[in-house]
Amino acid sequence: MSDAIYKTVDVVGSSASSIEDAVSGAIARAAKTIDHISWFEVGEIRGHVEDGKVAHYQVALKIGFRLD
Numbered sequence: 001m002s003d004a005i006y007k008t009v010d011v012v013g014s015s016a017s018s019i020e021d022a023v024s025g026a027i028a029r030a031a032k033t034i035d036h037i038s039w040f041e042v043g044e045i046r047g048h049v050e051d052g053k054v055a056h057y058q059v060a061l062k063i064g065f066r067l068d
Helices: 019-031
Strands: 006-015 036-049 053-066
Touching: 006 019, 019 036, 019 053
Parallel strands: none
Antiparallel strands: 006 053, 036 053
């Protein structure tokens, strides 16, 4: 097995429906331009409240990918 080198990028996913959708959307969008995505790490979860209810979720992610 050869050694691999990884790089990370920071992205923020958002969704009106759930934290999981915010994460999935961020990874799906990043995968359109980044090859070899291997892992992600959630750094922050935050949201927007309207009329006493959660209106929007934001999740800050660090996405790791293997360099060619």
